[in-house]
Amino acid sequence: MIDPDLEAPYLLFLGDAARAQDAGTAAALARWRPEECVGQLRYANARVDCGLPDMDIGQARRAGARSLVIGVTTPDGTLKTDWESTLVDALAAGLDVVGGPHTPLESIPRLANAAYRSGSRLVDLRRLPEELAVADGRPRSGRRLLTVGTQRDAGPLDTALALHQALRQGGVDARFRASSPTGMLIAGRGVALDSVPAEYLAGVAEQLCPANDPDHWDIVEGQGSLLHPASAAITLGLMHGVRPDALVLCHQAGRTRLDGWPGGAIPPLNECIERHLQAAKPSSPAAHFIGIALDTTGLAGDARRTALAAVENETNLPCADPLADGAEALLAWLPATTA
Amino acid sequence: MIDPDLEAPYLLFLGDAARAQDAGTAAALARWRPEECVGQLRYANARVDCGLPDMDIGQARRAGARSLVIGVTTPDGTLKTDWESTLVDALAAGLDVVGGPHTPLESIPRLANAAYRSGSRLVDLRRLPEELAVADGRPRSGRRLLTVGTQRDAGPLDTALALHQALRQGGVDARFRASSPTGMLIAGRGVALDSVPAEYLAGVAEQLCPANDPDHWDIVEGQGSLLHPASAAITLGLMHGVRPDALVLCHQAGRTRLDGWPGGAIPPLNECIERHLQAAKPSSPAAHFIGIALDTTGLAGDARRTALAAVENETNLPCADPLADGAEALLAWLPATTA
Numbered sequence: 024m025i026d027p028d029l030e031a032p033y034l035l036f037l038g039d040a041a042r043a044q045d046a047g048t049a050a051a052l053a054r055w056r057p058e059e060c061v062g063q064l065r066y067a068n069a070r071v072d073c074g075l076p077d078m079d080i081g082q083a084r085r086a087g088a089r090s091l092v093i094g095v096t097t098p099d100g101t102l103k104t105d106w107e108s109t110l111v112d113a114l115a116a117g118l119d120v121v122g123g124p125h126t127p128l129e130s131i132p133r134l135a136n137a138a139y140r141s142g143s144r145l146v147d148l149r150r151l152p153e154e155l156a157v158a159d160g161r162p163r164s165g166r167r168l169l170t171v172g173t174q175r176d177a178g179p180l181d182t183a184l185a186l187h188q189a190l191r192q193g194g195v196d197a198r199f200r201a202s203s204p205t206g207m208l209i210a211g212r213g214v215a216l217d218s219v220p221a222e223y224l225a226g227v228a229e230q231l232c233p234a235n236d237p238d239h240w241d242i243v244e245g246q247g248s249l250l251h252p253a254s255a256a257i258t259l260g261l262m263h264g265v266r267p268d269a270l271v272l273c274h275q276a277g278r279t280r281l282d283g284w285p286g287g288a289i290p291p292l293n294e295c296i297e298r299h300l301q302a303a304k305p306s307s308p309a310a311h312f313i314g315i316a317l318d319t320t321g322l323a324g325d326a327r328r329t330a331l332a333a334v335e336n337e338t339n340l341p342c343a344d345p346l347a348d349g350a351e352a353l354l355a356w357l358p359a360t361t362a
Numbered sequence: 363m364i365d366p367d368l369e370a371p372y373l374l375f376l377g378d379a380a381r382a383q384d385a386g387t388a389a390a391l392a393r394w395r396p397e398e399c400v401g402q403l404r405y406a407n408a409r410v411d412c413g414l415p416d417m418d419i420g421q422a423r424r425a426g427a428r429s430l431v432i433g434v435t436t437p438d439g440t441l442k443t444d445w446e447s448t449l450v451d452a453l454a455a456g457l458d459v460v461g462g463p464h465t466p467l468e469s470i471p472r473l474a475n476a477a478y479r480s481g482s483r484l485v486d487l488r489r490l491p492e493e494l495a496v497a498d499g500r501p502r503s504g505r506r507l508l509t510v511g512t513q514r515d516a517g518p519l520d521t522a523l524a525l526h527q528a529l530r531q532g533g534v535d536a537r538f539r540a541s542s543p544t545g546m547l548i549a550g551r552g553v554a555l556d557s558v559p560a561e562y563l564a565g566v567a568e569q570l571c572p573a574n575d576p577d578h579w580d581i582v583e584g585q586g587s588l589l590h591p592a593s594a595a596i597t598l599g600l601m602h603g604v605r606p607d608a609l610v611l612c613h614q615a616g617r618t619r620l621d622g623w624p625g626g627a628i629p630p631l632n633e634c635i636e637r638h639l640q641a642a643k644p645s646s647p648a649a650h651f652i653g654i655a656l657d658t659t660g661l662a663g664d665a666r667r668t669a670l671a672a673v674e675n676e677t678n679l680p681c682a683d684p685l686a687d688g689a690e691a692l693l694a695w696l697p698a699t700t701a
Binding site (some may be wrong): 285 | 496497498499500501555556557558559560561563564565589590591592593594595596598599602603622623624625626637640641644645
């Protein structure tokens with residue numbers, strides 16, 4: 024696991040983000056760590072708003088910001104050259120620049136030079152653990168819950184965080200375990216699982232949630248989708264390394280097609296559930312689903328209630344929208360702790 | 363896909379290899395490319411023999427060798443410091459040094475210096491393709507066969523090579539596609555799939571066997587085992603990227619336990635088959651098994667025939683030991699080409 028030693032509070036860099044999905048990192052950080060976000064920096068042509076005060080680097084510095092977080096991504100995960108001037112200015116002003124782009128920050132000469140001159144840090148959230156090992160399957164004490172999705176980006180991060188929050192509010196000893204750069208910004212540590220060499224995927228997932236007290240719950244952020252061929256391997260390696268006791272399936276209400284895979288369909292939810300249990304079987308024969316996290320964005324009133332009830336009825340599992348309703352309802356079937 | 367521009371013929375370096383499995387790379391190269399192997403270099407305490415003339419670097423040079431191939435591995439895949447002197451001598455003598463250790467060859471200062479001074483090359487078979495992309499699932503013409511195993515190292519390389527050989531002998535347009543450093547030494551190109559970042563695993567597998575003539579067969583070397591939690595993700599990503607028409611299951615006769623996973627058992631063969639078909643379904647709904655490659659090492663005469671017949675009977679699929687019998691028998695159920 025990586026501890027990038029993040030320096031809060033943050034200025035969220037949104038650049039010229041046009042669509043909400045381009046600024047998912049900033050939105051998640053603003054949602055889950057509002058107290059650590061002093062403001063947002065947007066270019067004039069940006070069309071995304073995280074609801075934070077707009078400010079430039081000087082204003083952010085005066086407001087106490089210690090890091091600029093790259094909260095925006097491009098479709099291929101690289102940095103836009105247009106953004107570099109702002110990042111250079113942030114470094115020169117004494118802010119760390121933090122991000123998880125697919126191009127390592129240190130490999131961009133302008134940024135590396137600016138960091139060297141200013142003494143500010145480039146914090147790369149995709150750095151890999153120094154000790155990589157193949158999974159060994161040794162028994163580990165402690166309880167583990169993993170969120171999984173019917174497609175990529177079905178909400179495993181928000182669901183894990185909402186579950187973690189509900190558990191902590193209920194007095195349960197629990198910890199959120201981040202498997203993405205965005206999750207790491209919220210947790211302060213974790214690992215960018217999709218950057219791990221395939222051979223070590225399950226091994227790094229083991230490291231992410233090590234042995235713990237028997238009643239401790241690790242709530243692990245899911246990645247990819249077992250049902251999506253482009254990312255199923257990530258989900259499978261994560262499952263085999265985490266060896267979850269409990270699973271929560273994340274689904275977007277009404278969604279039937281996979282994004283980015285020609286002809287790809289999301290199977291009926293009960294088939295989704297069955298496939299996950301089959302895949303988990305070699306490492307976690309007792310794993311089971313405790314609920315469905317349904318993203319009901321865009322539905323209101325009766326339509327929303329109907330969607331939730333329909334999924335409960337279809338799967339015979341508790342169903343809730345974690346962002347709209349919280350995740351308490353999903354904990355009803357959590358295996359009782361041994362206390 | 364990586365073309366490391368290998369310079370044959372080879373001197374196979376076995377070092378102090380004590381067990382046959384430590385020298386699997388050398389053994390495979392000696393078996394499948396004997397005409398490219400001038401000899402083997404072993405230390406006095408080695409206990410492995412690939413059946414090639416023993417020689418030192420000077421003798422190998424005079425015999426025409428142009429590269430030393432690191433044919434031996436350690437359990438964690440790194441290079442032994444004890445071996446470095448020999449590799450330095452090889453570079454100084456004008457041989458390229460070729461290998462796929464988990465420590466990049468260039469990162470070892472003695473080797474990097476020796477290569478710089480001599481002009482010889484360090485050829486790292488774990489180098490990644492420069493263009494990494496997430497799998498896109500676009501239809502590709504051509505036929506593809508993938509070998510898969512009931513455990514790690516169940517023989518996917520030898521099986522793929524034997525199938526390729528049998529197809530070529532039968533006049534079929536076919537190509538072997540290597541997914542490991544050892545496979546790359548035999549094919550001359552390919553990719554070390556287990557070193558690929560998880561996000562790009564299926565995408566690199568797509569690149570490995572690109573669109574081809576409708577009747578062309580790519581015979582793809584399998585990796586890991588879908589039934590082994592430590593490596594199942596690799597197999598799944600490979601399957602989703604390759605999108606095979608045909609599968610061959612590799613199994614070691616009599617083997618019931620997984621190596622390196624406490625309590626891990628190999629399910630009955632028909633369950634192994636079913637799990638692979640389920641996993642392939644999202645990307646290759648028509649994929650099917652055409653046969654079982656049974657490693658009958660250690661069995662002879664009646665016991666061997668009984669083992670083969672029992673597996674045929676159990677699975678209702680053709681069964682053969684590709685190294686002992688060749689792979690012709692496994693091709694009977696290959697989907698007919700459209701010619």
